[in-house]
Amino acid sequence: MEKSKKLRELFNLPGFFRLVGAHNGLTAKLIEKAGFEGVWASSLEVSASHAVPDANILTMTDYLDAAVSMNDAVTIPVVVDVDQGYGNSINVIRMVQKFEAAGIAGVIMEDKKFPKQNSLLVGGKQELASIAEFSGKIMAAKNAQRDDDFMVIARVEALIAGWGHEEAKKRAKAYVEAGADAIMIHSKQSDPAEVIRFIEEWKEDIPIVIVPTNYYTLTEDKIKNHPKVKMVIYANHVIRSAVTSIKETLKEIKEQGGIHTISEKLIPVKELFELQGTFEMKDHETKYVKGDFEEIKVIIPAAGKPIDPKLNDVYLKDTPLCLLDINGKPIIQRNIEILNSLKINDISVVTGYCGEKINLPAINKYHNSEYENTKALHSIMTAKDKMNGKILMLYSDLLFDKDIVERLIKKEGDITLVIDSSYKLNANRYNKKLDLVVGKRDPYLGERSLTFDDHNEIVKIGSHLDPDEANFEFIGMAMFSGQGTELLKQIYSENYEEMKNKDFTYAIQKLIEQGHKVDCLEVNKGWTEIHTFEDYKRINAIIAKRDKK
Ligand code: SPV
Ligand code: MG
Numbered sequence: 001m002e003k004s005k006k007l008r009e010l011f012n013l014p015g016f017f018r019l020v021g022a023h024n025g026l027t028a029k030l031i032e033k034a035g036f037e038g039v040w041a042s043s044l045e046v047s048a049s050h051a052v053p054d055a056n057i058l059t060m061t062d063y064l065d066a067a068v069s070m071n072d073a074v075t076i077p078v079v080v081d082v083d084q085g086y087g088n089s090i091n092v093i094r095m096v097q098k099f100e101a102a103g104i105a106g107v108i109m110e111d112k113k114f115p116k117q118n119s120l121l122v123g124g125k126q127e128l129a130s131i132a133e134f135s136g137k138i139m140a141a142k143n144a145q146r147d148d149d150f151m152v153i154a155r156v157e158a159l160i161a162g163w164g165h166e167e168a169k170k171r172a173k174a175y176v177e178a179g180a181d182a183i184m185i186h187s188k189q190s191d192p193a194e195v196i197r198f199i200e201e202w203k204e205d206i207p208i209v210i211v212p213t214n215y216y217t218l219t220e221d222k223i224k225n226h227p228k229v230k231m232v233i234y235a236n237h238v239i240r241s242a243v244t245s246i247k248e249t250l251k252e253i254k255e256q257g258g259i260h261t262i263s264e265k266l267i268p269v270k271e272l273f274e275l276q277g278t279f280e281m282k283d284h285e286t287k288y289v290k291g292d293f294e295e296i297k298v299i300i301p302a303a304g305k306p307i308d309p310k311l312n313d314v315y316l317k318d319t320p321l322c323l324l325d326i327n328g329k330p331i332i333q334r335n336i337e338i339l340n341s342l343k344i345n346d347i348s349v350v351t352g353y354c355g356e357k358i359n360l361p362a363i364n365k366y367h368n369s370e371y372e373n374t375k376a377l378h379s380i381m382t383a384k385d386k387m388n389g390k391i392l393m394l395y396s397d398l399l400f401d402k403d404i405v406e407r408l409i410k411k412e413g414d415i416t417l418v419i420d421s422s423y424k425l426n427a428n429r430y431n432k433k434l435d436l437v438v439g440k441r442d443p444y445l446g447e448r449s450l451t452f453d454d455h456n457e458i459v460k461i462g463s464h465l466d467p468d469e470a471n472f473e474f475i476g477m478a479m480f481s482g483q484g485t486e487l488l489k490q491i492y493s494e495n496y497e498e499m500k501n502k503d504f505t506y507a508i509q510k511l512i513e514q515g516h517k518v519d520c521l522e523v524n525k526g527w528t529e530i531h532t533f534e535d536y537k538r539i540n541a542i543i544a545k546r547d548k549k
Contacts, residue, residue: 002147003104003105004077004100004105004106004149006105007077007149011230016230016231017232018036018234019037020036020040021044022039022041022238023048023066023070024070025069026073026275030238032074032076037077038076038079039071039074040235042081042235042236042239043081044081044239045239046062048239055117077106079151082095082107084116088137089136093140096152100144104150107141107151107153108153109155110155111128111155112129112157119160119186126160126162127161128161134154135177138179151181152181153209154180154182155186156175157186159194172204176206183207184210184211185210192218208228208231209231209233210229213234213235213236293342293344296390296391297346297348297390298393299393300335300349300394301380302320302349302355302379302396303355304353304371304379305372308531310533311324311530320353320355320358321396321397322358322397327544331397334399342406348386349366350379350382352368352379353371353372364386366382375501377492377499377502380488387485388485390479392479393478393479395475395476395529398475399530400528404521404526407521411519413518414517415484416520416521417458417461418474418477418527419437419439419475420524421523422525424467435461435474435505436463436472436473438472439458440457442471456520457518458520460512461512463505476529487511488511491507495510
């Protein structure tokens with residue numbers, strides 16, 4: 001519903017309603033959250049927030065900007081204190097157009113001469129415009145509005161200027177005749193008598209607005225007895241309370257020589273985040289902020305039983321290897337976090353051995369029920385309804401740097417495998433049969449090279465290869481384009497009986513033999529796999545050190 005309509009409805013309800021003065025989006029939001037019916041975009045608050053006097057020093061656009069930030073932050077109506085309309089009737093026309101277009105529910109315009117000074121200022125210069133001039137401004141405002149509900153409230157300053165009760169009545173009546181939707185009668189006395197007299201003698205069928213800043217003894221209980229009063233404005237208490245609290249905080253920090261005593265007394269930063277709509281923003285981020293790699297689907301075959309009995313009996317205790325805890329976080333969780341940080345969120349895990357233990361939110365689960373007699377290739381194919389478009393395949397016992405994935409997913413080939421050239425140096429450490437690779441050319445060991453990826457290509461792959469012939473090792477990470485994914489599915493389905501219990505590399509070798517090109521990304525650092533207890537100990541120590549940083 002339009003906020004102008006909401007404001008009209010508030011005027012039509014029995015009793016009165018309250019606006020509280022604000023100076024920006026945050027204070028307006030706090031007012032709404034506290035349960036008040038509307039916001040008063042106070043010229044005193046807005047100018048004070050700029051540390052300048054409330055004396056027509058800021059311009060219309062300053063007040064408009066402030067009002068927009070308030071209005072954007074709330075669902076309740078904002079009524080703007082537009083001083084005298086920022087000039088003559090011509091300026092008033094533009095003022096109404098701008099504030100109405102910004103979704104402001106109504107304005108209150110006062111009958112002072114330019115430049116004005118705040119009505120409560122002791123010794124303030126309070127000069128009134130003529131009735132004719134101000135009536136002209138009301139007419140200009142009412143004719144300028146497009147939405148019938150937008151309210152133009154006339155503010156009578158006769159009591160403030162010391163022109164007396166009769167002048168106030170005369171002016172109010174004239175402004176009603178000019179088309180004002182309500183009358184704000186202002187007073188700076190601490191005794192509400194002059195305002196009460198005005199209200200009691202008010203015969204028009206037009207509501208009254210009051211601002212009891214100085215005559216605060218007129219509490220809501222008493223205001224209730226005056227049914228003509230429909231809107232009560234608590235004009236400047238928000239900025240005054242802010243200043244009170246800011247001063248106290250600054251004093252305490254200075255006196256205590258630090259923030260250690262004040263910290264607990266203030267709202268937690270989380271509450272500030274909430275007021276700013278930060279959590280809503282995070283939701284929007286998940287929904288709408290799309291990364292370049294969003295369309296990539298990840299398949300992690302995690303069906304096999306861990307091979308090292310020591311690791312299994314002591315640490316895993318009948319859990320899949322991907323759940324092995326590395327410094328407080330399972331391997332798979334670490335990998336999912338890296339992928340998510342690249343906005344890759346479509347992650348499928350193929351379970352097998354103790355698969356029911358893998359329970360992570362935000363992953364798709366597939367189950368390879370034949371995990372005892374099959375290998376990673378069949379597990380990957382178990383997720384075949386996920387296999388369309390770009391696929392990133394990761395072995396579940398792999399730990400890797402984000403950098404490797406980032407480089408891999410940018411590769412353009414249909415099939416790209418990450419291969420490592422350092423394995424020969426480490427070969428003795430692993431008592432596992434490695435997935436060896438023969439690259440078209442040897443690892444680059446020569447002169448400095450400016451590019452990361454001088455082109456290389458896989459010629460042969462498999463754990464059966466002669467280590468002397470091989471020059472690389474497949475690390476267990478591969479990327480398929482849409483076309484590459486189709487090729488993998490096709491070769492598997494066409495050779496199902498032969499391939500069902502074979503390694504992933506078997507299918508790749510077959511594709512090479514059929515003449516398909518298999519690219520590679522060469523690395524020699526930034527990843528590791530965990531097979532044995534020794535691997536585990538070593539890696540846990542490295543990661544613990546890194547997590548601490
Ligand atoms: C304001 O809040 O800016 C007002 C009310 O105009 S008063 O300060 O009392 O004039
Ligand atoms: Mg004001």
